[in-house]
Amino acid sequence: MTLNIVLLGPPGVGKGTYAGLLSKKYSIPNISVGDLFRNAIKNETPLGKRIKSIVSSGELVPDDIVIELVKDRLNEPDCKNGFLLDGYPRTVPQAEAMMTFKKVDIALNFVAPDEEIMSRIGGRRTCSKCAAIYHVKNIPPKVEGVCDKCKGELIQRSDEKPDVIKNRLEVYRQKTKPVADYLRTKGLVADIDANYPIAEVDTIIAQVAKYLDKLV
Template sequence: MRIIIFGPPGAGKGTQAKLISDEYNIPHLSTGEIFRSAIKNETPLGKEVKSILDTGDLVPDEKVVGLVEEELKKEKYEDGYVLDGFPRTVPQAKAFDKILKEKNKSLDAFLQLQVPEEELIDRILSRGEGRSDDTPEKIKNRLNVYWEETQPVLNYYQEQDVVRKVEGVGSIEEIFRRIKKALED
């Protein structure tokens, strides 16, 4: 099963992706986790990404696509995965389609977590990750970047008829039950 979990910052993608990974025994690939690890370890990629993220902007498409493509070559992804934080732009989505086509695979589901903006801001401020961009102003910028640059990805996948909308408000368990139902439908 190949799944994309999609939604704005603070929607709960990482939390739900881990549950999906456990439930369906598929690996969870989070571009954010890869970037955070690189930043923490002060790798060249980490230093470059940190300066981009500190402004609240998105990492360039080529860099993200290359990273994901390289990661997906690993054997553990052969039988499926849940992608979290990728694709974030239409060019990334098109590049991902090309990766799938080359492997003769297809996307099974695009799960869109729907959460009101006020809830997103509250969640991000309360999660206490201590990210340099977790201030109300930078969060609003990240959400604006999301709506402008990332929302078109939803439209792109709606044309492929793989989008499953999931209400992302409630307990973690309630949201996960909705996700399982969406995947079974």
């Protein structure tokens, strides 16, 4: 039995947090395609060199390269009982390719209303000195606008401003809806209601466990 899991869901829905917890709970690696890109570039692998030249010319990394990178990673021994995959598939061809090289057991589709995501991302504040992350409502600093750890100034990152978040959500919807639809036609999608405060992460994990415990 395997737990080959694909993670879907918009930016700010909390995928990173859930993936970390699920990775521990089920002892499977948590794989982010963004990290695969960064590592390949850093280690100057043949694919990494190609990715670097594509990215530096401002182009999107084409499907065939992404597919090869992910395929190699998923064929490593630590993935033999399963994995959590974040950032792939992003296109229908990527999803189709995956069906040929790796069985997908389930795609967890984390769902939350735009207003909730806007408030989660829009409330984030980052320390300009030590990069610690706060949230005006959920993780407020002791003194407004000041980092608890180093007294640095807390700022709102430009990609976390409301207009930019709106745009990121729109782009996400346009790009990934066909992927979710495709996986849905294969009967692989489990919708997970992620519209809970951060403190109730357990509620979200419990929903996921209901699905995963049927697979193991």
